[in-house]
Amino acid sequence: MTKNFSYFMAKYLSTVFNSIISKPIVTPKCMHMLLKSKYSSNVEDCYNNDDDHQERDDSEQKQQRLLKIAIIGVPNAGKSSLINSIVQRNICPFSCKVHTTRSSARAVESIGDTQLVFLDTPGLVDSTEIKKYNLEKTFANDSTNAIDEADVIGVVHDVSNRYTRNYLDPKVLRLLHLYSTKDSFLVLNKIDLLKSKKQLLDLARLLTCDKNGTFNIPDQYIMTSEENIDHKYLKNQERMLEKKVKHSCGWDKFQDVFMVSAALNHGSSNIKVSFLKKLELLITITVFTKL
DSSP states (O other): OHHHHHHHHHHHHHHHHHHHHHSOSSOHHHHHHHHHTTSOSOHHHHHHHHHHHHHHHHHHHHHOEEEEEEEEOSTTSSHHHHHHHHHTSOOSOOOSSTTOOOSOEEEEEEETTEEEEEEEOOOOOOHHHHHHTTOOGGGGTHHHHHHHHOSEEEEEEESSOTTTTTSOOHHHHHHHHHTTTSEEEEEEEOGGGOSOTHHHHHHHHHHTTTOOOOEEOOGGGOOOOOOOOOGGGHHHHHHHHHHHHHTOSSOTTOSEEEEOBGGGTBSHHHHHHHHHHHHHHHHHHHHHHHO
16 A cells, blocks of 8 residues: 555656646746736736737837938038928028038937938039039038938929029939939929019929929919939949930929928928828838738
């Protein structure tokens, strides 16, 4: 009897020991929940707290939205003034003097769970101008680097200059051709200096090759009544671009055209509103796609 009892007891203890080793009483997940709930005596609270935290993390990840916008243009077009007008703060240096912006800068506009990052760049110049005005060598690459980082390209064009307002600068067109796969928009700046309101629509049609019908005009001015390049083929590409740019005065792939006066804060808020709406639409489409 004693022998049988010892046999069964040994077998029982062996079974219990093996079950403890193979299936720990407190799993890592349970331990995490216990530590997180500060040893709450209510087990259901532990699971609820963990589930709530997980849902909150997932919700925060879904709500994080970021859009980077590179602002390019020729010197004194009003790029820095435009960015300051949009974010309502004087972050980027500006003045009437040409080449006030000597290096890239950025301004961040946070609206709820959305961040718009505006990348300010020095005016586009060629190698001759860099030598002539003794400019930093970074002038040649700052705009390209900003476009590489950005999601969208914004071109600022000065409509007050009667000598250059009827065509986009060849240096601007070159970059648009090199990065033709990226979304872009046109900003007609200094519209307060135009005497004729009719010129705005004519310029918008001309600079978009009459392909864009979406013109964002401030109420005050409404008329009543580089993808990566293989250096082996760089010269050939440049020749092809020169031919395209030579026979072009505008760009037909602008998604939007904004008419603003950055100095007077007219119309610049339309840019911010437009991007916020597009981000909302993008998030909605993404959610429906996942469903």
